[in-house]
Amino acid sequence: MDVKVAYDELIQRSREWSTLASCSALLSWDEQTFMPNGGSAFRGDQLGMLAGLEHERSTDPKLEDLFQAIEGSDLIANPESPEAVNVREIRRSFTRKTKLPRALVEELARVTSTAQHEWIASRRSRDFPRFLPWLDRIVTLKRREAECVGHESGDPYDALLDEYEPGASAAALSTLFSTLRADLVPLVEAIAGASNPPDPSVLHGTFPIETQRTLGELVAASIGFDFDRGRLDTSAHPFCSGIAPGDCRITTRYRSDDFEESFFCVLHEVGHGLYEQGLPSDRFGTPMGESVSLGIHESQSRLWENLVGRGRPFWTFWFPVVKRLFRNALGSANLDTFHRAVNRVEPSLIRTQADEVTYNLHILIRFDLERALISGNLTPADLPGAWDEAYRRDLGVVAPDVADGCLQDVHWSAGLIGYFPTYTLGNVYAAQLFEAASRELGDLDTALVRGDSQPLLDWLRNRIHHHARRYRPADLITHATGSIPDATPLIQSLRSRYGAAYGLSET
Numbered sequence: 001m002d003v004k005v006a007y008d009e010l011i012q013r014s015r016e017w018s019t020l021a022s023c024s025a026l027l028s029w030d031e032q033t034f035m036p037n038g039g040s041a042f043r044g045d046q047l048g049m050l051a052g053l054e055h056e057r058s059t060d061p062k063l064e065d066l067f068q069a070i071e072g073s074d075l076i077a078n079p080e081s082p083e084a085v086n087v088r089e090i091r092r093s094f095t096r097k098t099k100l101p102r103a104l105v106e107e108l109a110r111v112t113s114t115a116q117h118e119w120i121a122s123r124r125s126r127d128f129p130r131f132l133p134w135l136d137r138i139v140t141l142k143r144r145e146a147e148c149v150g151h152e153s154g155d156p157y158d159a160l161l162d163e164y165e166p167g168a169s170a171a172a173l174s175t176l177f178s179t180l181r182a183d184l185v186p187l188v189e190a191i192a193g194a195s196n197p198p199d200p201s202v203l204h205g206t207f208p209i210e211t212q213r214t215l216g217e218l219v220a221a222s223i224g225f226d227f228d229r230g231r232l233d234t235s236a237h238p239f240c241s242g243i244a245p246g247d248c249r250i251t252t253r254y255r256s257d258d259f260e261e262s263f264f265c266v267l268h269e270v271g272h273g274l275y276e277q278g279l280p281s282d283r284f285g286t287p288m289g290e291s292v293s294l295g296i297h298e299s300q301s302r303l304w305e306n307l308v309g310r311g312r313p314f315w316t317f318w319f320p321v322v323k324r325l326f327r328n329a330l331g332s333a334n335l336d337t338f339h340r341a342v343n344r345v346e347p348s349l350i351r352t353q354a355d356e357v358t359y360n361l362h363i364l365i366r367f368d369l370e371r372a373l374i375s376g377n378l379t380p381a382d383l384p385g386a387w388d389e390a391y392r393r394d395l396g397v398v399a400p401d402v403a404d405g406c407l408q409d410v411h412w413s414a415g416l417i418g419y420f421p422t423y424t425l426g427n428v429y430a431a432q433l434f435e436a437a438s439r440e441l442g443d444l445d446t447a448l449v450r451g452d453s454q455p456l457l458d459w460l461r462n463r464i465h466h467h468a469r470r471y472r473p474a475d476l477i478t479h480a481t482g483s484i485p486d487a488t489p490l491i492q493s494l495r496s497r498y499g500a501a502y503g504l505s506e507t
Contacts, residue, residue: 003073006066006069007075011086013063014086014285015286017058017285018285024051029241031113033234040117044114045110047113048113051105052105067094071091085468092166096163126402126403131407132381143156143376145159155169155170160418168425173425176487180487183487184491187494188347188358188361192345192347194503198343204259212259212262216232216252216262223267223270223453224274225250226277230277232250236253238265238352242279265352267304269301271300271302271305272297274304274460275297288469290469292471292476293422295425295473298422298425299425299426302426307431308456315338316449318451343356343498345358345502349397349399352408356498360423365390367424369386370417387405427490428485432489433477434489435481441455463480464476473485
């Protein structure tokens with residue numbers, strides 16, 4: 001078979017699979033936003049059928065003939081060329097998917113679709129036994145998936161982790177996380193003992209939801225989110241869905257008595273959205289038009305949410321705007337009080353509401369628990385107790401019930417086991433990227449004080465977004481920053497910013 005003909009057919013097939021996946025993404029977005037509750041059962045059938053079709057087409061044995069015709073040819077001699085990247089990544093996906101029976105793929109899609117609705121109902125009623133049968137089924141299915149995919153390390157968790165962060169391993173993450181815990185726990189303890197903590201009351205008052213929505217759209221557009229190619233809606237659990245070129249959808253949730261929840265959710269999801277909108281749209285349906293990993297994706301959301309959105313330069317510009325919009329709640333507030341409030345540190349129960357310093361401890365707990373679930377060292381029935389014990393040990397808090405405990409996240413109901421570690425990897429990458437951007441752009445703070453985030457966005461477009469999946473995640477960070485992935489910039493950033501905010505002489 002002619003190499004060019006084989007490559008063109010491979011790309012055509014890849015775009016067909018991506019179109020099917022985009023249909024599933026649209027159905028999933030609708031399921032979390034506007035679908036009536038009565039549609040949940042049939043939505044599972046719809047998603048199951050689409051998953052089965054996509055799996056069948058992307059594991060067609062004829063693909064092996066196409067690979068044989070292309071691999072080893074001059075077309076992919078340059079490993080960084082779009083053609084070589086596409087073939088390498090499609091081959092990687094093909095190898096993984098051919099190990100998974102279609103029946104397992106369809107069952108996972110059906111079970112997780114219904115389980116997400118059961119999770120919402122179980123969390124609302126604080127009823128873990130209601131959700132337990134679904135969690136049990138999901139853990140069993142994910143163990144089966146790990147067995148099918150295989151794991152040379154001997155740790156079945158690696159087979160699941162690799163889907164979200166190619167090249168990562170549980171053993172390497174354990175080392176990284178142990179280092180982070182050793183640095184973070186003393187910092188949290190020092191902050192807890194500070195004599196002049198920020199007053200969070202400025203963030204609690206009456207913040208009309210429609211005004212919050214207006215502010216969210218205004219800030220999102222100002223930092224680069226294109227509303228001609230995206231939209232902002234409401235869901236129980238905020239998320240971003242890059243459905244197709246020109247169609248990126250983000251969500252948030254609102255509380256009329258709380259400023260922070262929606263605002264920082266918007267910044268977070270906009271960071272994801274900027275990455276989706278920055279990928280090469282003309283390469284949609286191929287790896288050279290797709291994000292490289294969830295860790296890199298999370299680095300974009302965390303960079304905008306924390307390193308920009310909690311910074312003094314950002315609020316120097318935006319606080320007067322926010323104060324005008326919410327004059328009744330913030331009329332007597334000043335920038336110093338407000339900025340300290342959005343940078344307070346306090347061990348908490350809810351991951352999505354956690355401050356920047358303690359957030360990674362929430363992830364470390366989930367990493368340990370889901371790894372134990374997959375290995376069989378923890379049964380789903382024992383999860384609530386293990387959860388409470390871990391939170392008492394690492395954060396010194398215990399949830400009053402499962403709604404604020406082990407049922408607070410949608411991830412396990414969606415079958416996303418192996419996903420959580422990418423949040424901490426995102427924080428590590430984000431600090432490293434922001435440090436490099438600040439160094440190379442010079443006076444980045446002055447631009448942010450003017451409300452101008454374009455230089456930073458352009459830097460990220462050039463260093464991260466347009467590369468798509470050309471490099472593995474760790475290699476992409478090395479190319480972007482000049483250094484291998486390293487947690488040191490994150491720890492230094494936290495110590496510097498929060499040490500100063502809390503008046504700590506040594507942290």
